[in-house]
Amino acid sequence: MTRLTRRYRFSASHRLHSPALSDDANRALYGKCNHPHGHGHNYILEVSLTGPLDEHGRVADRAALDGLVETAVLGEFRYRNLNLDVPEFAHLVPTSENVARVIERRLELGWRNAFPGPAPRLEKIRLFETERNIVEK
Amino acid sequence: MTRLTRRYRFSASHRLHSPALSDDANRALYGKCNHPHGHGHNYILEVSLTGPLDEHGRVADRAALDGLVETAVLGEFRYRNLNLDVPEFAHLVPTSENVARVIERRLELGWRNAFPGPAPRLEKIRLFETERNIVEK
Amino acid sequence: MTRLTRRYRFSASHRLHSPALSDDANRALYGKCNHPHGHGHNYILEVSLTGPLDEHGRVADRAALDGLVETAVLGEFRYRNLNLDVPEFAHLVPTSENVARVIERRLELGWRNAFPGPAPRLEKIRLFETERNIVEK
Amino acid sequence: MTRLTRRYRFSASHRLHSPALSDDANRALYGKCNHPHGHGHNYILEVSLTGPLDEHGRVADRAALDGLVETAVLGEFRYRNLNLDVPEFAHLVPTSENVARVIERRLELGWRNAFPGPAPRLEKIRLFETERNIVEK
Amino acid sequence: MTRLTRRYRFSASHRLHSPALSDDANRALYGKCNHPHGHGHNYILEVSLTGPLDEHGRVADRAALDGLVETAVLGEFRYRNLNLDVPEFAHLVPTSENVARVIERRLELGWRNAFPGPAPRLEKIRLFETERNIVEK
Amino acid sequence: MTRLTRRYRFSASHRLHSPALSDDANRALYGKCNHPHGHGHNYILEVSLTGPLDEHGRVADRAALDGLVETAVLGEFRYRNLNLDVPEFAHLVPTSENVARVIERRLELGWRNAFPGPAPRLEKIRLFETERNIVEK
Numbered sequence: 106m107t108r109l110t111r112r113y114r115f116s117a118s119h120r121l122h123s124p125a126l127s128d129d130a131n132r133a134l135y136g137k138c139n140h141p142h143g144h145g146h147n148y149i150l151e152v153s154l155t156g157p158l159d160e161h162g163r164v165a166d167r168a169a170l171d172g173l174v175e176t177a178v179l180g181e182f183r184y185r186n187l188n189l190d191v192p193e194f195a196h197l198v199p200t201s202e203n204v205a206r207v208i209e210r211r212l213e214l215g216w217r218n219a220f221p222g223p224a225p226r227l228e229k230i231r232l233f234e235t236e237r238n239i240v241e242k
Numbered sequence: 243m244t245r246l247t248r249r250y251r252f253s254a255s256h257r258l259h260s261p262a263l264s265d266d267a268n269r270a271l272y273g274k275c276n277h278p279h280g281h282g283h284n285y286i287l288e289v290s291l292t293g294p295l296d297e298h299g300r301v302a303d304r305a306a307l308d309g310l311v312e313t314a315v316l317g318e319f320r321y322r323n324l325n326l327d328v329p330e331f332a333h334l335v336p337t338s339e340n341v342a343r344v345i346e347r348r349l350e351l352g353w354r355n356a357f358p359g360p361a362p363r364l365e366k367i368r369l370f371e372t373e374r375n376i377v378e379k
Numbered sequence: 380m381t382r383l384t385r386r387y388r389f390s391a392s393h394r395l396h397s398p399a400l401s402d403d404a405n406r407a408l409y410g411k412c413n414h415p416h417g418h419g420h421n422y423i424l425e426v427s428l429t430g431p432l433d434e435h436g437r438v439a440d441r442a443a444l445d446g447l448v449e450t451a452v453l454g455e456f457r458y459r460n461l462n463l464d465v466p467e468f469a470h471l472v473p474t475s476e477n478v479a480r481v482i483e484r485r486l487e488l489g490w491r492n493a494f495p496g497p498a499p500r501l502e503k504i505r506l507f508e509t510e511r512n513i514v515e516k
Numbered sequence: 517m518t519r520l521t522r523r524y525r526f527s528a529s530h531r532l533h534s535p536a537l538s539d540d541a542n543r544a545l546y547g548k549c550n551h552p553h554g555h556g557h558n559y560i561l562e563v564s565l566t567g568p569l570d571e572h573g574r575v576a577d578r579a580a581l582d583g584l585v586e587t588a589v590l591g592e593f594r595y596r597n598l599n600l601d602v603p604e605f606a607h608l609v610p611t612s613e614n615v616a617r618v619i620e621r622r623l624e625l626g627w628r629n630a631f632p633g634p635a636p637r638l639e640k641i642r643l644f645e646t647e648r649n650i651v652e653k
Numbered sequence: 654m655t656r657l658t659r660r661y662r663f664s665a666s667h668r669l670h671s672p673a674l675s676d677d678a679n680r681a682l683y684g685k686c687n688h689p690h691g692h693g694h695n696y697i698l699e700v701s702l703t704g705p706l707d708e709h710g711r712v713a714d715r716a717a718l719d720g721l722v723e724t725a726v727l728g729e730f731r732y733r734n735l736n737l738d739v740p741e742f743a744h745l746v747p748t749s750e751n752v753a754r755v756i757e758r759r760l761e762l763g764w765r766n767a768f769p770g771p772a773p774r775l776e777k778i779r780l781f782e783t784e785r786n787i788v789e790k
Numbered sequence: 791m792t793r794l795t796r797r798y799r800f801s802a803s804h805r806l807h808s809p810a811l812s813d814d815a816n817r818a819l820y821g822k823c824n825h826p827h828g829h830g831h832n833y834i835l836e837v838s839l840t841g842p843l844d845e846h847g848r849v850a851d852r853a854a855l856d857g858l859v860e861t862a863v864l865g866e867f868r869y870r871n872l873n874l875d876v877p878e879f880a881h882l883v884p885t886s887e888n889v890a891r892v893i894e895r896r897l898e899l900g901w902r903n904a905f906p907g908p909a910p911r912l913e914k915i916r917l918f919e920t921e922r923n924i925v926e927k
Binding site: 662664665666667685686688690691692693694695731732733734737738783784 | 803822823825829831832870871920
Binding site for chain 3: 375
């Protein structure tokens with residue numbers, strides 16, 4: 106089995122704030138990421154898939170993967186406010202952990218369409234919010 | 243003369259939108275950076291100063307420079323929405339060029355206080371909005 | 380005046396070999412870069428232009444610059460063999476210095492079309508052949 | 517068990533083209549990587565090995581690993597055309613997946629000679645063709 | 654389960670020298686890293702922990718992890734000579750493998766205090782001595 | 791005129807301490823860089839030279855420059871303690887400014903030998919002590 110990883114970038118803004126908590130509790134929990142008007146990041150997304158090599162020496166067609174990531178994620182996340190522009194975050198705080206979770210679900214939903222065969226398999230995603238805060242699923 | 247450059251980072255959000263233009267004109271001009279709810283970046287700021295070496299082999303005291311940049315810029319920009327949280331951008335579109343201009347002015351205003359002597363001199367600032375969009379003044 | 384720099388990438392192959400020299404002289408001069416079947420690089424190209432800020436807070440329209448670089452350079456260099464696919468190198472050895480020179484000329488030729496006004500001005504280009512071999516013009 | 521990873525670089529060219537397919541099929545399959553005269557990359561190779569620490573606090577002797585990678589891989593790949601200069605690719609398309617496979621086999625072949633003892637073990641290799649196309653085995 | 658990785662930096666010096674060996678044997682074993690007065694590095698430390706997401710969408714509180722790493726490691730390693738300033742290396746050669754081992758133990762010792770609950774778990778640390786010499790535990 | 795820049799790396803240790811000052815004054819001036827047993831860095835050195843292109847399309851012979859930098863600088867700085875192993879720092883505090891000054895002088899001294907002709911000219915050196923502390927001369 107071989108693992109192929111592709112790296113993508115998108116710039117977006119977000120605010121960490123839970124409607125279930127008081128303003129004070131939000132501030133205590135999320136600190137400066139709770140500032141009322143939000144802030145943003147140049148996110149880096151790595152998508153890793155594994156499988157055997159096909160007869161053409163490839164784990165997967167790059168164009169199929171790039172197309173899936175564009176359609177399922179980047180096209181809606183890029184240059185957007187995650188809280189206000191991405192439906193999943195209407196009721197889910199866009200921590201880097203949750204952003205990774207939402208991206209993973211979206212890729213899983215579109216996977217079969219992009220890769221109709223038994224392989225490759227989506228193995229993991231890695232999301233860099235900054236160069237020092239990284240989440241993997 | 244020797245040039246010293248220090249590198250800083252801050253994450254912030256912004257939206258490119260001019261109140262003097264129609265919505266259509268804004269969209270045509272600023273493209274995806276005009277999306278209504280904004281987006282954000284991990285900005286990298288480099289501050290360069292020049293001068294002769296002092297008797298201790300230094301162009302400038304690092305702590306004095308770091309303190310100035312923290313007080314004049316980072317403390318108000320970090321984890322903030324530039325349009326709504328930084329006064330200069332109430333009436334100035336926060337393009338990377340304008341963000342660099344505002345940072346330069348703020349550093350110039352505080353310079354004499356941080357560096358009372360004739361040297362060093364603020365030579366230039368460089369602002370990376372992303373790794374592929376860089377502005378220098 | 381403000382300087383705007385945009386960063387681009389392209390992968391290409393080349394071989395350093397001068398038809399005016401013997402095989403031995405070529406090997407002595409260009410060393411391993413003279414290997415008969417060539418090699419390649421992930422080139423990084425930075426294009427810097429300067430000018431005053433326009434009424435919209437910009438030195439230049441990013442789309443105009445990106446379009447020029449795509450048309451004049453990347454579209455013909457990307458995933459190509461510089462010696463065989465780019466006409467200028469039929470009789471010019473594609474050292475990193477010469478590649479930078481050719482890119483500069485191509486940008487100058489298309490400049491007026493992309494930027495009809497008096498500003499911005501093409502200030503310099505920087506070409507990274509590898510992370511440790513960099514040429515500027 | 518501890519994992520040690522060493523990073524190496526080499527610049528090479530290649531062309532993705534399968535002699536078993538028509539020109540049209542090759543173009544459809546490999547896209548711009550099928551351009552007739554090839555292109556190239558600054559490859560980054562990471563070699564990871566694992567084992568217990570020896571009495572000197574090391575998983576492995578760095579010089580032994582560097583020597584093996586130089587002899588088995590870099591000396592023949594660096595500044596070369598993979599299709600024409602590396603025997604394995606006479607009949608194997610040098611996709612990044614296949615390049616990783618060939619490198620792995622070469623390291624395995626020379627392993628016992630470089631590391632005669634029971635440890636360390638070659639755990640995996642990672643090959644960056646570009647910063648956004650990465651293969652692991 | 655989700656993995657969170659945080660990245661830290663510290664500059665320190667060290668010398669690879671075993672008191673159990675002769676000077677000649679030390680030189681043969683550790684090469685240039687055995688030079689008598691030592692040398693140094695900008696170390697990069699990545700700490701990875703895993704666990705389920707809590708009700709606030711987080712694997713772990715960043716401040717708790719940063720505080721632990723600062724107290725247990727960085728505060729004593731930063732701008733120090735590892736051999737002379739960090740007690741564990743009085744009788745342990747500070748190879749990158751051993752530095753990683755000591756860091757891991759220190760984090761394990763303070764873990765329960767920083768994270769009193771059943772999760773998250775310290776999964777691994779990764780230490781970059783240079784960009785080409787990396788150790789994981 | 792074209793500028794060629796080559797990038798080199800070396801790991802070394804140093805301590806900022808002036809024998810002309812009291813221990814307290816040293817601590818106040820150099821802070822944590824004054825810790826008694828020193829610390830270290832992975833220094834990055836960039837050497838830039840300019841000149842016209844020669845008949846072979848090059849500003850300078852890379853091997854001549856690499857050889858000069860190796861002989862004049864890297865061979866004596868790499869894996870060394872700057873204060874104790876490099877003669878110039880017996881009486882000169884190895885701040886990054888002074889390290890850059892010493893490197894510049896050494897390159898100037900050997901220049902004529904490496905480049906006997908009228909060109910190229912040593913234009914500047916840039917020294918990264920860390921990614922956020924950079925000195926140019």
